[in-house]
Amino acid sequence: MTNRIAISLGLILIAAAVIDIALFGDQHMIFLGKKLFALIDWVAFWR
Template sequence: MTNKVAIGLAVLILGLLVVDWQMFGLNNSLFLAKKFSDLLEWVAFWR
């Protein structure tokens, strides 16, 4: 991954977080964080 791609992804993610914060109060991001935590726990179980 080049620096340009990494910076582009970081800007995209931060932009989406700002939009979520402005429009929904971070509810969607919190939901996705909880689901990602559950996924990591499930994957660790199968490891």
């Protein structure tokens, strides 16, 4: 992956998060953050 592609993908993800927060509030992001933390913990257990 080149730097240009990585930066483009990063900017798209940040823009999607900003749009989601602007339209629906920050409750979705908090929920997803908690679920992501649980997933990382679960995957680390099986490692």
